[in-house]
Amino acid sequence: MKVNDLILQTVTKVVAFIILIFSIYLFWTGHYTPGGGFVGGLMASSALVLMLLAFDVKTIKNVIPFDYKMIIATGLFIAVATGLGSFVFDVPFLTHTFGHPHLPGLGEVSLATASLFDLGVYLVVVGVTMTIIQTIGESE
Amino acid sequence: MSLLHIVTFSPFLLAIFVPFFYKYIRKVHTGWFVLPLPVLLFAYFTQFISTVSHGNTYEQSFKWIPSLGIDVRLYVDGLSLLFSLLITGIGSLVILYSIYYLSKTKEALNSFYVYLLLFMGAMLGVVLSDNVIVLYTFWELTSLSSFLLIGYWYQREKSRYGAQKSMLITVFGGLAMLGGFILLYIMSGTFSIREMVQNVGTIASHELFIPALILVLLGAFTKSAQFPFHIWLPDAMEAPTPVSAYLHSATMVKAGIYLLARLSPIFADTSVWFVTVSAVGITTLFWGSFSAVKQTDLKGILAFSTISQLGLIMSLIGVGSAALHYEFLGDNIYVVAITAAVFHLINHATFKGSLFMVVGIVDHETGTRDIRKLGGLMSFMPITFTIAIIGCFAMAGLPPFNGFLSKEMFFTGMVHVTKMDIYNMETWGVLFPVLAWIASVFTFVYSMVIVFKTFTGKYQPEKLAKKPHEAPIGMLVPPIILASLVILFGLFPNLLAHSIIEPAMASIMPALLDTGEKFYVHISFWHGWTPELFMTMGVIALGVLLFITVAKWSKLYSLFPQKLALNHFYDRGLSAIDKGSYSFMRLWMTGFLRDYLVYIFAFLIAIVLGTLFVKDAFSMKFDNLAPVGVYEAILIIAMIIAAFMTVLSKSRLTAIIALGMVGYSVALFFILFRAPDLALTQLVIETISTALFLLCFYHLPEMQRLPKKFKFRMNNFLISLGVGVTVTLVALSSHSTKLFDSITQYFVENSYTEAGGKNIVNVILVDFRGFDTLFEITVLGIAAFGIYAMIKLRLTRKESEE
Numbered sequence: 058m059k060v061n062d063l064i065l066q067t068v069t070k071v072v073a074f075i076i077l078i079f080s081i082y083l084f085w086t087g088h089y090t091p092g093g094g095f096v097g098g099l100m101a102s103s104a105l106v107l108m109l110l111a112f113d114v115k116t117i118k119n120v121i122p123f124d125y126k127m128i129i130a131t132g133l134f135i136a137v138a139t140g141l142g143s144f145v146f147d148v149p150f151l152t153h154t155f156g157h158p159h160l161p162g163l164g165e166v167s168l169a170t171a172s173l174f175d176l177g178v179y180l181v182v183v184g185v186t187m188t189i190i191q192t193i194g195e196s197e
Numbered sequence: 198m199s200l201l202h203i204v205t206f207s208p209f210l211l212a213i214f215v216p217f218f219y220k221y222i223r224k225v226h227t228g229w230f231v232l233p234l235p236v237l238l239f240a241y242f243t244q245f246i247s248t249v250s251h252g253n254t255y256e257q258s259f260k261w262i263p264s265l266g267i268d269v270r271l272y273v274d275g276l277s278l279l280f281s282l283l284i285t286g287i288g289s290l291v292i293l294y295s296i297y298y299l300s301k302t303k304e305a306l307n308s309f310y311v312y313l314l315l316f317m318g319a320m321l322g323v324v325l326s327d328n329v330i331v332l333y334t335f336w337e338l339t340s341l342s343s344f345l346l347i348g349y350w351y352q353r354e355k356s357r358y359g360a361q362k363s364m365l366i367t368v369f370g371g372l373a374m375l376g377g378f379i380l381l382y383i384m385s386g387t388f389s390i391r392e393m394v395q396n397v398g399t400i401a402s403h404e405l406f407i408p409a410l411i412l413v414l415l416g417a418f419t420k421s422a423q424f425p426f427h428i429w430l431p432d433a434m435e436a437p438t439p440v441s442a443y444l445h446s447a448t449m450v451k452a453g454i455y456l457l458a459r460l461s462p463i464f465a466d467t468s469v470w471f472v473t474v475s476a477v478g479i480t481t482l483f484w485g486s487f488s489a490v491k492q493t494d495l496k497g498i499l500a501f502s503t504i505s506q507l508g509l510i511m512s513l514i515g516v517g518s519a520a521l522h523y524e525f526l527g528d529n530i531y532v533v534a535i536t537a538a539v540f541h542l543i544n545h546a547t548f549k550g551s552l553f554m555v556v557g558i559v560d561h562e563t564g565t566r567d568i569r570k571l572g573g574l575m576s577f578m579p580i581t582f583t584i585a586i587i588g589c590f591a592m593a594g595l596p597p598f599n600g601f602l603s604k605e606m607f608f609t610g611m612v613h614v615t616k617m618d619i620y621n622m623e624t625w626g627v628l629f630p631v632l633a634w635i636a637s638v639f640t641f642v643y644s645m646v647i648v649f650k651t652f653t654g655k656y657q658p659e660k661l662a663k664k665p666h667e668a669p670i671g672m673l674v675p676p677i678i679l680a681s682l683v684i685l686f687g688l689f690p691n692l693l694a695h696s697i698i699e700p701a702m703a704s705i706m707p708a709l710l711d712t713g714e715k716f717y718v719h720i721s722f723w724h725g726w727t728p729e730l731f732m733t734m735g736v737i738a739l740g741v742l743l744f745i746t747v748a749k750w751s752k753l754y755s756l757f758p759q760k761l762a763l764n765h766f767y768d769r770g771l772s773a774i775d776k777g778s779y780s781f782m783r784l785w786m787t788g789f790l791r792d793y794l795v796y797i798f799a800f801l802i803a804i805v806l807g808t809l810f811v812k813d814a815f816s817m818k819f820d821n822l823a824p825v826g827v828y829e830a831i832l833i834i835a836m837i838i839a840a841f842m843t844v845l846s847k848s849r850l851t852a853i854i855a856l857g858m859v860g861y862s863v864a865l866f867f868i869l870f871r872a873p874d875l876a877l878t879q880l881v882i883e884t885i886s887t888a889l890f891l892l893c894f895y896h897l898p899e900m901q902r903l904p905k906k907f908k909f910r911m912n913n914f915l916i917s918l919g920v921g922v923t924v925t926l927v928a929l930s931s932h933s934t935k936l937f938d939s940i941t942q943y944f945v946e947n948s949y950t951e952a953g954g955k956n957i958v959n960v961i962l963v964d965f966r967g968f969d970t971l972f973e974i975t976v977l978g979i980a981a982f983g984i985y986a987m988i989k990l991r992l993t994r995k996e997s998e999e
């Protein structure tokens with residue numbers, strides 16, 4: 058039966074972006090306020106799940122042509138690479154540093170290498186959640 | 198590495214090359230390449246005779262594991278020289294015999310000679326080692342090579358059965374012996390036998406002395422087939438006859454006797470030793486000779502005969518230990534027992550070796566060993582017959598053969614047991630000469646059975662597979678040599694007295710000798726009208742009578758209930774162990790996950806609660822508690838209700854929803870306890886897991902979809918109650934006994950200055966403890982790939998089935 062879920066789809070088109078932005082917000086402010094890569098990643102995947110619910114799997118695959126398994130691998134790679142990067146500076150594995158550079162246009166910002174690691178976490182969480190949901194959704 | 202070491206290890210070295218000889222030189226029987234080695238070794242060992250007979254010893258050491266005090270120290274004294282000569286001498290003869298016995302084309306000669314050489318090297322190692330650990334190593338190697346040799350015709354079921362039986366029994370004893378050696382090491386602090394002998398005072402007064410003694414005796418009794426461990430030897434007769442002649446009459450079964458003789462200086466001064474060794478020996482002697490008469494297989498008779506003769510030697514060693522209590526060498530009558538033991542050891546090796554070879558010839562030339570089918574072979578095989586007569590008459594203890602002399606000395610020793618005034622022997626001692634005499638009568642009977650049932654009487658060609666004829670000369674030479682030795686030692690016993698027997702006795706009973714003193718042995722044929730002589734006459738008279746009437750009274754044997762036979766006990770015991778362990782496993786390895794969880798939780802409760810009460814660790818303090826607010830109380834009540842709903846609900850859907858309720862309450866708790874990151878994560882994760890539960894619920898198969906009523910099980914209730922109580926008690930106790938402050942303060946102070954973040958939780962996750970997070974995301978990745986793989990692989994399998 059073909060269901061007319063126009064409202065859902067329309068709301069999704071708006072809300073998904075809000076959720077995505079919120080997830081990015083959670084991710085970026087994680088070092089200072091509650092949030093971080095894990096919650097951010099879950100939030101981002103919930104936006105994707107919402108889109109999956111409103112549209113069907115094929116459409117979403119066309120719109121977002123990512124292989125989520127590759128995203129898991131990328132995330133793990135970034136996390137390990139930030140750890141390995143500390144060897145370049147002759148310090149123990151996973152040693153992080155931070156600074157408050159003055160960037161043109163943005164003013165003084167706080168940047169920490171820990172955020173790169175958090176980015177890895179973010180990507181892995183998105184990849185894992187989406188892989189599981191997509192795999193289960195596609196079966197039968 | 199000295200020449201002595203090379204000599205000891207040379208059989209192993211040659212064993213490496215035997216397969217090459219076998220493979221590349223097919224025209225020559227492989228045995229010819231093996232034969233020179235034992236001959237050379239025999240020659241090598243004879244050169245020690247003059248050294249040793251002057252009371253000197255020879256020693257060579259080679260470091261193996263110096264940090265543990267284990268070195269390959271080889272030691273030649275009277276006892277080890279005697280055994281080395283036996284091993285190499287009879288080894289040479291057996292190999293010569295086997296060259297003619299085993300077919301070049303039909304048999305796997307490479308493995309036969311490899312096993313035999315392994316055995317020879319191991320046996321040399323046993324008798325030459327001074328270090329008990331090295332001795333044990335070689336000891337087990339003899340068990341292993343004997344196992345391989347018994348199972349040489351592995352396609353026969355009886356061979357495999359015999360090999361397994363001998364392996365189980367001798368390895369059991371070997372392990373017990375290892376335990377005894379370790380106890381000896383604990384007591385004396387050394388692995389060297391001679392250093393132990395020097396510390397014998399400390400050892401004898403130690404509390405571990407008796408356990409060590411019993412363990413060592415177990416090792417010796419199993420290896421030397423003493424009662425009740427003798428049952429493996431008759432089944433080991435499935436081995437090729439050269440193997441039986443070599444291992445199961447002349448060498449390996451004497452390893453136990455060697456061990457006892459070697460450790461006599463340490464243990465012999467106790468009543469336990471005297472009583473156990475002599476009583477077990479005399480019982481074995483009696484039982485072996487008694488059982489031998491009822492056998493119909495020639496090798497069976499010889500097997501029981503070997504058992505009985507080993508018992509004889511064993512009892513002599515036991516009785517000889519009494520010599521330590523009557524310490525004046527001049528007319529010490531118990532020394533005679535040791536002399537007899539050593540002398541009979543040599544004699545037995547000679548006549549039993551020749552008898553096995555005779556039986557092998559009969560088997561080889563007629564195709565059977567059953568005395569009911571044999572008879573009248575005298576005219577076909579006169580030489581074999583002569584050898585058999587010599588061997589059997591020596592075994593029966595008839596003059597002028599060497600068996601007569603050692604049997605007379607044996608009787609002397611046994612008769613004197615009655616005169617002993619230690620260890621309550623006034624009352625029990627009389628059993629010894631009586632049992633010894635009865636056993637000798639039976640020995641006489643079965644010796645006559647071997648000769649006369651096989652070689653005289655009616656010739657029954659229809660029952661024989663082959664037409665009998667005399668054996669080839671190569672097969673006859675080894676038994677001829679042994680039989681000549683039987684006569685030679687019988688007529689000139691003092692040939693051995695000075696060169697071999699005296700030094701061997703000196704190694705068995707060093708405590709009897711002052712420095713520079715030596716035993717003086719003179720064996721004479723005629724020693725007057727003594728009780729022993731009358732006993733021998735009695736043996737012959739009654740033995741002849743019994744042999745003539747054997748057909749009439751041998752039916753008595755069938756009266757003996759088969760159920761009480763030791764073999765029956767062994768077989769039943771083995772299958773009982775098998776079935777017992779199987780049903781034990783079936784009892785608790787039910788295959789139900791539920792049962793295993795019950796075990797796991799029951800053990801958790803027992804161990805944790807047990808520790809809590811045994812250590813008196815439970816404590817409860819209320820001085821440092823936070824006040825309970827209204828919100829917490831409400832949330833707790835909500836959670837309890839939800840938990841009960843989960844457990845008691847009748848439908849799965851209710852349970853899932855109730856579980857979600859618990860999860861969201863936990864998230865609320867996190868908010869109340871000021872953990873925003875946790876609350877966020879918990880909310881999302883709870884949502885996802887509830888969704889997954891619902892998915893699973895939706896996909897449950899049609900048949901079981903009916904909501905089942907919650908079933909109450911007392912066991913499960915008790916276990917879960919127990920786990921809850923345990924965990925609660927542990928939590929309360931650990932909360933009440935905080936031994937040091939937490940390290941939180943460090944994170945609070947340093948999260949901004951060191952890591953540039955104000956969210957302490959996140960800073961800990963990605964910076965202070967980033968390593969954990971790295972592997973947590975790895976776990977997530979693995980889970981995702983696991984789910985992907987499970988679902989996709991299931992799909993592809995379905996497709997391939999269609």
